[in-house]
Amino acid sequence: MNATDKTWPWKLLLAVILIGVAAGTWGAVQRIDYQWRWNRVPQYFAYLAEEARKVPFDGKVTAIVPQGKDVLVTLVAGKSEKIVLTVSADSLKVKEGEELFAGDTVGFEKSWRLGPLMLGLWTTLWLSAVSSLFGLFLGLITGLARVSKNFTIRWLALLYVECIRGTPLLVQIFIAYFFLGTVFNLSRNVCGVGALALFAGAYVAEIVRAGIQSISKGQTEAARSLGMTAFQTMRDVVMPQAFKRILPPLSGQFISLIKDSSLVSVIAITDLSKSGREIITSTFATFEVWLLVAAMYLLVTSLLSQLVFYMERRLAVSD
Amino acid sequence: MIKAQNVVKIFSGQSGVVRAVDGVSTEVAKGEVVVIIGPSGSGKSTFLRCINGLEAFTEGHIIIDGVDLADKKTNINKVRAEVGMVFQQFNLFPHKTVLENLTLAQCRVRKRSKKVAEEKARMLLRKVGIHEKADEFPSRLSGGQQQRVAIARALAMDPKIMLFDEPTSALDPEMVGEVLDVMKQLAKEGMTMMVVTHEMGFAREVADRVIFMDEGKVVEVGTPEHFFTNPREERAKLFLKQVL
Numbered sequence: 001m002n003a004t005d006k007t008w009p010w011k012l013l014l015a016v017i018l019i020g021v022a023a024g025t026w027g028a029v030q031r032i033d034y035q036w037r038w039n040r041v042p043q044y045f046a047y048l049a050e051e052a053r054k055v056p057f058d059g060k061v062t063a064i065v066p067q068g069k070d071v072l073v074t075l076v077a078g079k080s081e082k083i084v085l086t087v088s089a090d091s092l093k094v095k096e097g098e099e100l101f102a103g104d105t106v107g108f109e110k111s112w113r114l115g116p117l118m119l120g121l122w123t124t125l126w127l128s129a130v131s132s133l134f135g136l137f138l139g140l141i142t143g144l145a146r147v148s149k150n151f152t153i154r155w156l157a158l159l160y161v162e163c164i165r166g167t168p169l170l171v172q173i174f175i176a177y178f179f180l181g182t183v184f185n186l187s188r189n190v191c192g193v194g195a196l197a198l199f200a201g202a203y204v205a206e207i208v209r210a211g212i213q214s215i216s217k218g219q220t221e222a223a224r225s226l227g228m229t230a231f232q233t234m235r236d237v238v239m240p241q242a243f244k245r246i247l248p249p250l251s252g253q254f255i256s257l258i259k260d261s262s263l264v265s266v267i268a269i270t271d272l273s274k275s276g277r278e279i280i281t282s283t284f285a286t287f288e289v290w291l292l293v294a295a296m297y298l299l300v301t302s303l304l305s306q307l308v309f310y311m312e313r314r315l316a317v318s319d
Numbered sequence: 320m321i322k323a324q325n326v327v328k329i330f331s332g333q334s335g336v337v338r339a340v341d342g343v344s345t346e347v348a349k350g351e352v353v354v355i356i357g358p359s360g361s362g363k364s365t366f367l368r369c370i371n372g373l374e375a376f377t378e379g380h381i382i383i384d385g386v387d388l389a390d391k392k393t394n395i396n397k398v399r400a401e402v403g404m405v406f407q408q409f410n411l412f413p414h415k416t417v418l419e420n421l422t423l424a425q426c427r428v429r430k431r432s433k434k435v436a437e438e439k440a441r442m443l444l445r446k447v448g449i450h451e452k453a454d455e456f457p458s459r460l461s462g463g464q465q466q467r468v469a470i471a472r473a474l475a476m477d478p479k480i481m482l483f484d485e486p487t488s489a490l491d492p493e494m495v496g497e498v499l500d501v502m503k504q505l506a507k508e509g510m511t512m513m514v515v516t517h518e519m520g521f522a523r524e525v526a527d528r529v530i531f532m533d534e535g536k537v538v539e540v541g542t543p544e545h546f547f548t549n550p551r552e553e554r555a556k557l558f559l560k561q562v563l
């Protein structure tokens with residue numbers, strides 16, 4: 001008997017449950033009066049922007065040269081002033097030889113732009129990436145400090161970790177922005193990244209500490225008994241072994257940081273969730289936008305999980 | 320070579336204060352093999368660990384090749400490079416191959432080039448009889464093989480002294496012999512050795528001197544013949560009756 005024989009009833013059950021949940025949700029939504037407007041959504045990913053091209057001075061159109069979908073309009077005033085404007089061919093409003101005044105519209109230039117959802121996603125991504133990097137650095141140092149022999153260093157690290165882990169991230173972001181930001185005159189991005197990095201750092205520190213302490217004391221003793229210094233022992237013996245163990249919780253921490261980064265929207269950083277909120281104020285497509293925003297977070301986090309899963313398998317060689 | 324003077328090691332934990340080593344004095348000459356025996360908890364391991372500074376002793380002096388470990392100016396890493404240690408649990412580096420286990424400290428501490436270190440490593444692996452496993456990870460080796468690698472790893476540093484803390488206690492019985500053979504060979508070559516072991520056969524055959532410890536103190540010292548046939552102390556007699 002093979003495995004698929006045994007699991008198919010459970011797969012069927014899973015499918016039935018999922019369909020049931022979907023149908024239930026659908027039914028519930030039908031009962032309230034909500035107008036779905038999915039067609040309004042794509043423009044928030046990318047849109048065709050039209051920008052008016054205007055004449056900067058009084059002058060005359062001397063040439064109109066087609067170039068693909070666009071035309072190049074050459075304007076001349078007097079002897080010295082000359083300008084070439086690019087506009088989309090179907091929006092051209094002037095003829096060759098026409099006299100124009102400053103401020104007249106020659107036509108529109110059309111180009112694809114990323115919509116607010118994509119810009120927000122980008123903000124979320126770089127914000128998480130930069131804070132993860134700083135958080136990793138901070139966490140490594142703090143984690144090592146947590147197992148230091150020096151009392152002061154150990155307690156400083158412990159205090160930092162406890163303060164961060166004992167307070168909500170939202171409050172930390174407020175403190176970073178309204179208190180530290182004001183006192184030290186920091187921009188909101190610096191405050192956002194700083195708060196997230198400090199937050200991640202405390203959790204990374206605990207992961208690193210647990211990883212180091214999970215490596216048996218015998219490893220350190222063996223290395224030290226060979227005459228290796230404490231630093232060499234940490235670098236060549238303990239950390240490489242600890243790293244393999246901390247990779248899964250570490251990546252989990254960074255994946256949650258992507259989600260937690262949505263809280264920086266409270267200090268008006270336009271990340272993915274803030275973009276979502278802004279779009280809703282102009283479209284009232286509340287359901288669609290939040291569902292999409294959630295899907296986008298989910299996409300990013302699950303891609304990352306896959307990547308980590310792949311890396312873990314590669315690392316599992318020596319055992 | 321090793322001179323211990325009135326060494327005391329006190330552990331103070333939640334469960335109170337333990338005098339794990341309580342005034343041990345002994346001397347080990349160059350080329351001498353000293354076996355330490357005694358009941359569990361008598362402080363054998365602790366004393367051995369004091370000798371290479373894995374445990375900082377509370378009182379007394381340990382002088383190795385003229386260097387006093389109690390002296391704050393002593394560079395303990397330099398001393399340790401001269402004192403090899405073999406542990407009960409092997410403690411090989413699991414993320415490194417057998418060869419890398421032997422070359423790491425050579426390169427880091429002795430500052431040897433990779434090539435020189437590898438040559439030395441292969442020579443030692445041949446000596447302990449596992450050169451064909453050089454590129455395996457330790458987890459692929461049997462216990463006896465791992466312990467021989469651990470001995471080779473310590474020897475790679477060209478130590479003047481070798482310390483063994485129950486090197487065969489974690490092994491399956493059929494593997495004990497292969498490790499003891501390596502140790503006997505080493506003793507024959509004139510290595511200075513201190514061995515904590517429950518292998519009385521080994522003590523009888525190889526030891527120049529047997530030290531019997533109990534409750535942190537040296538209770539009796541003597542040649543194997545004297546110790547195994549005619550011990551003076553009651554405690555030693557009792558112990559021997561249990562283990563022999």
Ligand SMILES: Nc1ncnc2c1ncn2[C@@H]1O[C@H](COP(=O)(O)OP(=O)(O)OP(=O)(O)O)[C@@H](O)[C@H]1O
Nearest residue numbers: 330332337339357358359360361362363364365366
């Ligand atoms: N790190 C420690 N902290 C507190 N007490 C310790 C520590 N290490 C050893 N001891 C205590 O010191 C005493 C001596 O221990 P030690 O390990 O040296 O004995 P041993 O002779 O090696 O015994 P065994 O044959 O079981 O290995 C014991 O009472 C033990 O509980």
Ligand SMILES: [Mg+2]
Nearest residue numbers: 363364365485
């Ligand atoms: Mg012991």
